[in-house]
Amino acid sequence: MADLLFCEPTELYNILNQVSKLSRLAEPNYLCLLDVRSKRQYEESHVITALRVKKRAHQYLIPESVDLECVRYCIVYDSNTSSLELCIRRQLNEEEEEEETGGGEELLPGPAVEFGQILIHFTRQPVYVLRGGYECFSGMYHFFRTQKIIWMPQELDAFQPYPVEILPGRVYLGKVSQACNAKMHKDLKIKAHVNISMETTPYFVGNADKLLHIKLEDTPDSFLFTYFRHICHFIELHLRLHSVILVFSTRGISRSVAAVVALLMHYNEETLKRSWAHVKKCKTNMRPNRALVAQLLEWEKVLHGQYLTDISEPIY
Incomplete structure (x- = not known):
């Protein structure tokens, strides 16, 4: 039963x-x-x-x-x-x-x-x-x-899924096409973007207070680690302002996923393993590349002073 x-x-x-x-x-x-x-x-x-x-x-x-x-x-x-x-x-x-x-x-x-x-x-x-x-x-x-x-x-x-919800009513994770969708933007009341892709969107152009655009290609040698602190501070500022934030990349499964995992590790003072599990539950098809996983492990050491997650075993 x-x-x-x-x-x-x-x-x-x-x-x-x-x-x-x-x-x-x-x-x-x-x-x-x-x-x-x-x-x-x-x-x-x-x-x-x-x-x-x-x-x-x-x-x-x-x-x-x-x-x-x-x-x-x-x-x-x-x-x-x-x-x-x-x-x-x-x-x-x-x-x-x-x-x-x-x-x-x-x-x-x-x-x-x-x-x-x-x-x-x-x-x-x-x-x-x-x-x-x-x-x-x-x-x-x-x-x-x-x-x-x-x-x-x-x-x-033909149903068009919305961005998934990472922090209820506060932080969403999606892809470029969703970030460009006016109805989704209105329905979710999005007030700020974190764009981790080479593409541009029509929202918040030229407004550095509401758009953080990190132009990074989706390649095995993409280095996102140096942006983790900036991403966390940008999102946490908007959380204090009660703004709703959409974090996205081209397909919404690798670079943007790594960004929200890094955010949860910082915001909730959690391990990589715990934050990963939360995002995995929200978005089951997430697939950050191995280089980004290694960078998240380094972020864990920065936050906690030591490595706490074993990435030699697949955490997918």
């Missing part, structure tokens, strides 16, 4: 924005996102790709269109569950009309937890309950709300 765990809104956001060659949402066994709210609420709006869970005779029905044994991420949400514990819930006369009054109260799990407890008998991977439910997630990421119910494979292939 699988575990039932919480999923933070930022985790779901990053899961929705993972890529291989295309968006990973196009993979049939990647994500099963399940909405246990009422039919009316679901039709008003829901998270993209979410399936509505139906009931028959007050019993949840397992979606037949999904092979739950093979799904990598199975995530359930309701309106606002914020605890995996039992809570007091009013019994309803009509399951789909939350405004209806019922005949008393009883100690019950939230709807997402209740359904999640059923799902763990059908999955191999953990089942996740979205903390704060739809209300919290849609408040943070309104641009992922939709009324669309059926997604064709070609639509999922």
